[in-house]
Amino acid sequence: MQKYQFQIHLGGIIDLLSHHLYSGPQVFIRELMQNGVDAIQGRKLIDEEHQGRLDIQVVKATGNQQPSLVFEDNGIGLTEEEVHRFLATIGESSKRADLAKQRNDFIGQFGIGLLSCFMIADEILMITKSARQGDHPAVEWRGKSDGTYEVRLLETHVSPGTRVYLRASQGMENYFDIEQVGKLVHHFGNLLPIPIDLSEGDRRKQINDRRPPWEGVYYSSDEERRSYLEYGRELFDQQFIDYIPLRTETGGITGVAYVLSQATRPKMKSRHRVHLKGMLLSDQVENLLPDWAVFVRCVVNAEQLRPVASREGFYENEELEATRTVLGETLRNYLKGLADQAPQRLQEIINLHHMAICSLASEDKECFRVFGDFIYFETTLGRLTLGECRQRNGILRYVSTVDEFRQIAQIAASQGLCILNAGYVYNQELLSMLKQVDPDVQVDKLDAASLTNHLEDLTLDEREGAFLLLRTADLTLHPYRVASDIKKFEPASLPTIYTSNEQANFARQTRLTKDIVDDTWGGILNSFENEFTNSQYAGLCFNLKNPLIKRLTKVEETSVLKQAIEMLYVQALLMGHHPLSDKEMALLNQGLLGMIESVVEKKEDPNNEV
Structure with a gap:
């Protein structure tokens, strides 16, 4: 069987790079700097004392000539044989050959970086001189976007290293402007340890003359804090609450995580500025930290992680997974330190990023272990953290809706009961996660109906005195599926409390729905209600400590009691933020009209003193 060689269409490869692999034409500057840095690193392998440098020269357009760029490094260079091998073969790289043992010392390893220059130029001219073979002449390589190239040896003296000459293709002149070049060089290479000089005519400056704060030496914590926060403000153009130095052997990470001063959204991905051996990979890296670390934004340099092909x-x-775990542990240790040394700052972070933190903590055990005890809940004893609730109570009791919490808040507080409001988003999920993280903790769901078990019972004489009130209430409220009871509780100003559980709430909602649907759906709801909710009753508990209720226990006229009970029932529903059915709304209207008529009658009767 005859074998055939794959053919490479260079134009198609360039289109693939520019539209699908790289984020845009600007990456050609990164690729050229990267090749220069790797060449200098290769030279250091044969000469440890070698001092590397990168020089970038901008040449303005003159006459009919387009502007051009010259990239020069004093690295290891190439021989003629290496030029043919590495520049004529797509995917081949000098970092993969006889330097394979030191491969991790290099940024680029894919053999496609130089092709990125064809996104902004139609031709690449390179002059290179090998430092390993000093007697080998310099080599000129000229590559064109049509896939052809020329090579010739030079007789002139050239210092070891490589020069790349580029002339702008039509429409790409912006990438050859010195201001734009300076911004891109600084963007990609500001952390490179090798000096980078940019020049145009007599203008010359070093681009990366400022080192990051984690390389500094400080004489006080205040000086260090100012340096870190100033660096973050200049880099990201925003203020931060705090900073967390990062340094790990795993992945070779050095850098800093900044605590965001703006609230984050649930499920929002954090994006970080990440360098590899000083060269910027991206400022949009999402997989560096655990998902729960939404409250920070990082700038780091990695020495040992593996880049994707686009770098x-x-x-x-x-x-990377091990690095992510270690960085997550660093952030956890920071938060634990804040809990002991600066709890107010920790609470500020949690309050600011509350929804995002609650969302993640409700799904992620690791996140819950970090933040769980610091998340605030509304309770009947005030706003408390989950940790404070656990310290105060052997059993954590909660209600599942805001309406239930409103019903019981005053009464539970007067009894000294700490009940959590789990009616807000993520709260029930957080309590469920608490049981998963700590199986020994007891978390009980409480409904408003069971709250009456904690209230003070009446004496036998008091209950006998309230018999007529309770009997009349049971008869009056039976059509509304409400049973009556009487207790003594604080506050004394509260005459009644309406209590229910999930089943009673469901039965009530079914009845309310029947009022607004047609006969067909009404019949379906009737059968459903009769099958599942016949035994489900809510409760109306009277408070014997209330002066009005005391007076009602002495009233013997059932018509007066009935009217008072109906009004107290409707009032209890309204206080619990329950919607009224048509029948209950009618009770309210009749009661109000009855009171108005009674007042008017007293006014009109001359024998009555008002």
Whole structure:
């Protein structure tokens, strides 16, 4: 069987790079700097004392000539044989050959970086001189976007290293403007340890002359804090609450995590500025930290992680997973330290990013272990953290809706009962996660109906005195599926409390729905209600400590009691924020009209003193 060689269409490869692999033409500057840095690193392998440098020269347009760029490094250079091998073969790289043992010392390893220059130029001219073979002449390589190239040896003296000459293609002149070049060089290479000089005519400056704060030496914590926060403000153009130095052996990470001063949204991905051996990969890396770390934004330099082919992110492997775990532990230790040394700052972070933190903590055990005890809940004893609730109570009791909480809040507080309001988003999920993280903790769901078990019972004489009131209430409220009871509780100003559980609430909602649907759906709801909710009753508990209720226990006229009970029932529903059915609304209207008529009659009767 005859074998055939794959053919490479360079134009198609360039289109693939510019539209699908790289984020845009601007990456050609990163690729050229990266090749220069790697060449200098290769030279250091044969000369440890070598001092590397990168020079970038901008040449303005003159006459009919387009502007051009010259990238020069004093690295290891190439021989003629290496030029043919590495520049003429797509995917081949000098970092993969006889330097394979030191491969992790290099940024680029894919053999496609130089092709990015064809996104902004039609031709690449490179002059290179090998430092390993000093007697080998310099080599000129000229590559064109049509896939052809020329090579010739030079007789002139050239210092070891490489120069790349580029002339702007039509429409790409912006990438050859010195201001734009300076911004891109600084953007990609500001953390490179090798000096980068940019020049145009007599103008020359070093781009990366400022080192990051984690390389500084400080004489006080205040000086260090100012330096870190100033660096973050200039880099990201925003203020931060705090900073967390990052340094791990796993992944070779150095850098800083900044605590955001703006609230984050649930499920929002944090994006970080990540460098590899000083060269920027991307400022949009999402997989560096655990998902729960939404409250920080990082700038880091990694020495050991593996980049993807576009060098704009990291390859998802065991090394990255281990690095992510260690960085997560660093953030947890920071939060634990704040809990002991600066709890107000920790609470500020949680309050600011409350929804995002609650969302993640309700789904992620690791996140819950970090934040769980610091998340606030509304309780009948005030706003408390989950940790404070656990310290105060052996059993955590909660109600599942805001309406239930409103019903019981005053009464539970007067009895000294700490009941959590789990009616807000994520609260029930957080309590469920608490039981998963700590199986020994007891978390009980409480409904408003069971609250009456904690209230003070009446004496036998008091209950006998309230018999007529309770009997009349049971008869009056039976059509509304409400049973009556009487207790003594604080506050004394509260005459009644309406209590219910999930089943009673469901039965009530079914009856309310029947009032607004047609006969067909009404019949379906009737059968459903009769099958599942016949035994479900809510409760109306009278408070014997209330002066009005005391007076009602002495009233013997059932018509007066009935009217008072109906009004107290409707009032209890309104206080519990329950919607009224048509029948209950009619009770309210009749009661109000009855009171108005009674007042008017007293006014009109001359024998009555008002």
